[in-house]
Amino acid sequence: MPLGKLDSKSVEEKWAKVWREEGAHAFDAGSGKLFYVIDTPPPFPTGEFHMGGVLNWCYIDFVARYKRLRGFEVLFPQGWDCHGFPTEVKVEEKYGRLPRNEFVEKCVEWTRDVISTMRPQMNQMGFSIDWAREYYTIAPEYHEAVQYSLLKMFDEGLVYRGNHVVLWCPKCESAIAKAETDEFHRETVLNYVWFGKDKELLVATTRPEMLHACVGVFVHPSDERFKDFIGKEVEVPLLKKKVRIMSDAAVDKEFGTGAVMVCTFGDSQDVLWAHRHSLPVIDAFNERGELINAGNYSGLSVKEAREKIVVDLKADGRLEKRESLQQMVKVHDRCKSPVELMRSSQWFVKTKEFKQEILEAAASIKWTPEHMFQKFRDWTENLEWDWCISRQRMFGIPLPFWYCGECGKVYAAREKDLPVNPAIDEPPVKECACGGKLVGETSICDGWIDSSITPLIVAGWPHDFDERLYPGALRSQGTDIIRTWAFYTIFRCMKLAGEVPFKEVLVNGMVCGEDGKKMSKSLNNYVEAKDVLEKVGVDALRQWAALAGSTGKDNQFRWKDVNYAQSFIRKLWNASRFVEKASEGYSPGDEEYRVVDRWLESRLNQTIERVSKAMESNDFYAALTELHSFFWHDYCDNYLEDVKYRVYGGDAQDRKGAQATLVKALKAVLEMVSPFAPFTASEVYSKLFGGRIMEWPENGFVDDKALLLGKALHDALSLVRQQKADKNLALNAPLDEVSVELPMDLVDEFADVSDDLKAVSKAETITVNAGQSAEVKVIIR
């Protein structure tokens, strides 16, 4: 069956089926080849595969397919990071509030449905995933592995329960993660309040209702106005208590009066100061947002208290002035009510004391692009607290711990009982050593606890740990989750396996819309993969990932890139049709090669070398543009025209030389383009040459003389065309004579290509003269 007309859809369907049936992407641990293990991101199941995912997975697939052609046994696994708040929201929207177990079941059901819509999209994109290696964080084995990892870290003293500050929604009465907050800009009032018995110090605050929790006043260390205040005590208005005046460089001298009261809660800067200066902690309100420890004001809501206190301050003559102020407050994304900081008992993993160790480990990994390591370093060096790993939610992996209701002693689950759910399961011992009753932890793990052991999971840890698969070769991920996924994975895997989890990190940038801003639904610059696939083929979309920019840069989505990629596919297809026809009846042997053939092959070999080098350094942009340029310009524009006269006429040996060269170069191009455009490449290859693309081409000779002569020939041809165009002649219009003027040293050798010039320019005769300049000149008649 000849190639016929290009029909991307049927080509795509055909090859997706072939690969599935042949198990083309299955990892075979017994193949005897060198392993190449990729730690791929487990996406959160949202329903649609967006362009960010397309970019990330295309990168992974470029590498995976390239490495296979290079003879590696590639493991391309796929996981799903299932637990998470968005699913809880979706399920609650659909079913309302349900009992815990039932609710979690619905979450699992919803997740499975969503995954089953996403998996086909990934197959459609041609990602060469070994689905036999699929994993889910909701699976009991995964729960077991995560809980086991926490037991191990607990044994080493890395996990502890402590009283700490968390983001809290008073309306929902729940701790929330920072990622669950929205920004809300509003106008508020900045109150200038006199501190001290005799109005000694003027402090500006937007939260006068927090006075009762005030534990200090801060000024900037170099602020002359307050030089004499530092270290002294001052009385808090309305309340009888005194607090110390201290200095901290984080104070903004320009804001308000330059003096700021610190309330241990109120905002995160307060919390940070309290922590940094070891200030006492006063709980300011309860779970419902009512003031506590506030004397007469206790029991009032934040809003009521604020109004009342302002009135009282005024009555007391303590309120100097009030001015309006634009501020941003964090609100809970679900209920839109302002979020408070509250102290509560949570679980933590020690990270702060391992900064140096983590940095050294991360530095031993190769980062592409290199500056992404800088991001990692900045984050790590600036860590202020340990990692809070507990969440008061339902859909997640339970923390495998109990604690004594009396003395607080922690009891970890027994390994043999895993996975456990302390909310309902029996504790490992009847009662605490102190005789107290054990309380099962009802909190679940932060999702990053789940996903930060993927390199271990891929290697079968803990029960079927295959050390040949760990550490892996490559981690691929987005720049936005360096400080989370990369950070936590490197840290946790180091602690659990004693070795960095991968040798190389490949970071892709963010996908931006055509307006240059990060793609998001709210900005209305959002494009989904399926929108693109309605217009062009998968191979075009895949090429966009390489063409959108160099590795690690933010990538703008542009229809023109996609369209260009599509026209390349069309070009590849049509040129292949030509080669198919031109090489009909060709059998190897007796080829007579001309200089143009050596020229093309030299260019091919240069291209192979350059593309290989680019692929080795994950520079997909360079690899693909190099290929495009060779194929489109050297192969199609020039060489195909050069040899038409030989394949249509010419003597048998001469024809064979052209045919052999056409075929050899096309074959190599198909091999090199197959990581980017596997569907088209596979179809053409199998039709023309039979079988599958199995190897990467080897580069051979580069004949400098042929390169020079080829260039002279094409320069001359270009001039001929130019002059034909000037004379409004068709390109195939016959000419009486083409007279060429060449640099001295080329004159003799030009005889090797003058027949080509004659045939391609359709000239009756060619005359060659030596010129003075290095340029080729042409006159046609």
Place this chain on the structure above:
RNA sequence: GGACCCGGAGUCGGUUGGUAAGAUGCUUCCUUUACACGGAAGAGACACGGAGUUCGAUUCUCCGCGGGUCCACCA
């Protein structure tokens, strides 16, 4: 506010210490047995501003301006 990335033809953009690929758009020509979703030819930028290093910078350093990403966010 901090860190990082970026700032070049109308638009987008790779590389490079020695005056700048390619794509797209534009102009003109060509139905030539792979391709008109094509082919050929052509016009178009002296590389954000300033200072410095250098024989020489678009490429290196610093400052400023502008854009992006991540983080922080003002009591």
